[in-house]
Amino acid sequence: MVVLVDASDSQMAVLADLVESLSAADATLNAMMAARDGMLALAGRVAVDIARQGAHPDRGDMTIRAVAAEIGQRLRVSDRTIERRIGDASWLVDGFPAVWQAQAAGRISSAHARVIIDAGSHLEDDAVRAAYAAAVLPFAEVESPNRLRPIANRIAERFHPRSIDDRHKAARPKRRVWTADTDDGMADLHVHAPAVLIHAMMDRLSQMAHRLREENQKAKRDATTAGIPFDADDRTVDEIRADLIADLVLTGTPTGHDTTDTLLTEI
Structure with missing residues (x-):
């Protein structure tokens, strides 16, 4: 960069080390957040299994709330917040496993994952979601979340089973x-x-x-x-x-x- 022309060799070396260290730290943070999502998704599965064993008519809603309350008490977070996090994590891990794995590997951030999920949230078929994720991940690895958003929306549109005109008519009411x-x-x-x-x-x-x-x-x-x-x-x-x-x-x-x-x- 032009503004760094006056920097000494030692300063450039320090800056290069800082960039590498920050990159590694960021990848580690993203991997840890992916690991947390994996544990939250597992907590949701455990709650559903418990409810299934007891043949609960609410399909696990009350059990998930109880599990969320247990986790929230330990993390000093409200049970509603944990319940929402469990839902988001389960959608990431189960609905977009390739995206979750990319975050766990440090290739994308949680912000990238959120953009991808938001754009593809309307895709109901597992195979279609997997094809969409495969198409958008290469862009997520090189673009910022803000620049990724319109790209992800365009790619998701290609995989949508209904045309935009049909969806607009259904959305107008x-x-x-x-x-x-x-x-x-x-x-x-x-x-x-x-x-x-x-x-x-x-x-x-x-x-x-x-x-x-x-x-x-x-x-x-x-x-x-x-x-x-x-x-x-x-x-x-x-x-x-x-x-x-x-x-x-x-x-x-x-x-x-x-x-x-x-x-x-x-x-």
């Missing part, structure tokens, strides 16, 4: 809006809808926010040049976007979805 309260009197508004509409909404909000911010900055520069007192609007683009969507929702009218008595616009 799941569109919804919900809220989640956060700290300091704030809350989040979530919208799950067709991607083309969500991206179009975000694009419109962004264009409006940037246009307004540019106008605010211009007014500020003009006032400063003229020596006129000016109460500057220094909101960020994110702040303006949030204010715009609140303004549009609360003051706009649902012209495309009014009731027959036209009273919906009165709300």
